[in-house]
Amino acid sequence: KKIDRGLYIGRFQPYHNGHHSVLKRISEYVDEIIIGIGSAQLSHEPGNPFTSGERIMMITQSLDELPCPFYVIPIEDIQRNALWVAHVRSISPPFSRVFSSNPLVVQLFAEQGISVESPDMYERQSHSGTEIRRRMLAGENWQDLVPKAVVDVVEEINGVERLTRISGSD
Ligand code: NMN
Numbered sequence: 001k002k003i004d005r006g007l008y009i010g011r012f013q014p015y016h017n018g019h020h021s022v023l024k025r026i027s028e029y030v031d032e033i034i035i036g037i038g039s040a041q042l043s044h045e046p047g048n049p050f051t052s053g054e055r056i057m058m059i060t061q062s063l064d065e066l067p068c069p070f071y072v073i074p075i076e077d078i079q080r081n082a083l084w085v086a087h088v089r090s091i092s093p094p095f096s097r098v099f100s101s102n103p104l105v106v107q108l109f110a111e112q113g114i115s116v117e118s119p120d121m122y123e124r125q126s127h128s129g130t131e132i133r134r135r136m137l138a139g140e141n142w143q144d145l146v147p148k149a150v151v152d153v154v155e156e157i158n159g160v161e162r163l164t165r166i167s168g169s170d
Pocket of ligand 1: 009010011012037038039040076077078079080081084100101102104105108
């Protein structure tokens, strides 16, 4: 029987409870999940503070009780949107469906004949990377918006201190 493998793409700067609830839901109706870390080459900038390896730690440690097998793959950006789907295919385990709410991702896959499912997002307002990075810089509570494992990773790498320094808002 063919394995129904789904690809979920995001930047995960950082991984948060919105991603987490979507992935738990997706895991109920696919056999296996591929989590693609977009803009993998970016780190140490205000909008992209964490490396792909750090994002892999956040995701892997948060998902240890996901009911289906999962793979985490870094995907670097390329200069040609028209070739991006081929680029993703060239490095990913094979997949038959894609999950994303990013309009460009939806469009690029649709043009290659792959329909993209946009899962309902969980408390979208507060559960965004932008809001979490803002709270980290402002000294406000961000910990409640991410899985406990993400708090631990950010602490291990002194992530808030890094974000503060590279944002020049010390
Ligand atoms: O849905 P978000 O979290 O925005 O993630 C989408 C990811 O896909 C981003 O990292 C984005 O850079 C990436 N992407 C890259 C290309 C490209 O490299 N040309 C095209 C579309 C999406």
